[in-house]
Amino acid sequence: MRRALPVELPRFRLGQLPTPLHDAPRLARAIGVARILVKRDDLTGFAGGGNKVRKMEFLLGDALAGGADTIIAVGGPQSNAVRTALVAARAAGLDPIAVMYGDPPAERDGNLVLDDLAGARLVFTGQADRASMEPAAEALAADLRAAGKRPYVIPRGGATAVGDAGYVDASAELAEQLDSLGAAPAHLVVATGSCGTQAGLIAGAAWLGAPYDVRGILVSRPREEAVPRLLELAQATADLLRLGITIGPEDVRVEEGFLGPGFGIASPEGAAAQRLALASEGLVLDPTYTAKAMAGVIGLINDGTIRPDASLVFVHTGGEPAVYARSH
Numbered sequence: 001m002r003r004a005l006p007v008e009l010p011r012f013r014l015g016q017l018p019t020p021l022h023d024a025p026r027l028a029r030a031i032g033v034a035r036i037l038v039k040r041d042d043l044t045g046f047a048g049g050g051n052k053v054r055k056m057e058f059l060l061g062d063a064l065a066g067g068a069d070t071i072i073a074v075g076g077p078q079s080n081a082v083r084t085a086l087v088a089a090r091a092a093g094l095d096p097i098a099v100m101y102g103d104p105p106a107e108r109d110g111n112l113v114l115d116d117l118a119g120a121r122l123v124f125t126g127q128a129d130r131a132s133m134e135p136a137a138e139a140l141a142a143d144l145r146a147a148g149k150r151p152y153v154i155p156r157g158g159a160t161a162v163g164d165a166g167y168v169d170a171s172a173e174l175a176e177q178l179d180s181l182g183a184a185p186a187h188l189v190v191a192t193g194s195c196g197t198q199a200g201l202i203a204g205a206a207w208l209g210a211p212y213d214v215r216g217i218l219v220s221r222p223r224e225e226a227v228p229r230l231l232e233l234a235q236a237t238a239d240l241l242r243l244g245i246t247i248g249p250e251d252v253r254v255e256e257g258f259l260g261p262g263f264g265i266a267s268p269e270g271a272a273a274q275r276l277a278l279a280s281e282g283l284v285l286d287p288t289y290t291a292k293a294m295a296g297v298i299g300l301i302n303d304g305t306i307r308p309d310a311s312l313v314f315v316h317t318g319g320e321p322a323v324y325a326r327s328h
């Protein structure tokens with residue numbers, strides 16, 4: 001039986017849930033581990049939004065409950081979170097605006113194609129520094145408020161306690177699926193960027209007494225930044241949902257060393273993992289997040305952290321539009 005969240009937050013349904021959980025036996029054999037179960041959150045079924053769809057259901061729910069009429073989504077030009085937020089805003093009848101760093105790219109590819117199709121207004125800060133986005137979004141929100149509008153700002157990655165509730169809910173969904181398979185995997189591996197997905201999974205695992213540890217493969221932030229952020233977000237999410245748990249440092253496991261040349265730039269290990277996942281199981285991994293996460297799985301098997309006789313869950317968080325993008 002699926003465990004219900006103790007607090008029912010406002011939710012605007014977008015996704016096709018539950019997503020499948022299935023074995024990837026050829027991939028498991030190829031990388032030398034007993035069992036890989038793939039949680040197909042690339043198939044959440046709304047605007048190709050992957051993991052972000054679960055967050056947007058709660059963020060849009062919160063925005064609507066607060067009477068918002070505009071969504072301001074903050075993130076890079078190839079942000080999956082921004083694209084999903086913009087389309088979700090449209091679906092909810094709100095005005096979609098994005099605040100992005102840099103200048104408008106000459107060529108609109110990947111996620112930007114969908115941003116355009118959604119008819120969203122894209123505001124570029126004109127500065128290469130990502131930190132230029134937050135003040136620009138706040139200034140825009142202030143201007144809109146002064147003009148009588150009611151904007152709701154979705155920060156980078158949708159990483160707030162409200163958004164991360166989507167991954168506590170996903171944990172309950174996964175627990176039910178594992179139960180029906182009689183599976184008790186020792187590990188769960190996920191790509192970690194803004195930290196919200198992993199934070200929700202950590203809170204969910206602690207709440208449910210899950211058999212697996214939650215391991216985040218860092219694809220953008222250094223460990224020193226990610227660990228306190230994960231602790232804070234996981235606890236805030238647990239508190240918001242009144243899960244009655246305390247998250248400790250022992251719950252927060254992140255792996256550095258799979259970032260490669262940098263955020264949004266393909267790594268050789270990631271490219272190899274991408275080819276392997278495609279050729280063995282037809283899984284399409286993206287260069288920024290999921291290919292590096294799979295490279296992390298392979299690295300953890302090779303260094304003995306994940307034993308050859310172990311079972312694991314790999315959360316496929318989506319990101320497919322970036323596979324076809326030249327700009328990042």
Ligand SMILES: Cc1ncc(COP(=O)(O)O)c(C=O)c1O
Pocket residue numbers: 050051079080081157159191192193194195196197198286289290317318319320
């Ligand atoms: C495809 C994909 N996978 C993983 C992540 C990482 O999730 P989070 O930002 O919650 O850490 C993101 C978000 O940026 C993403 O777009």
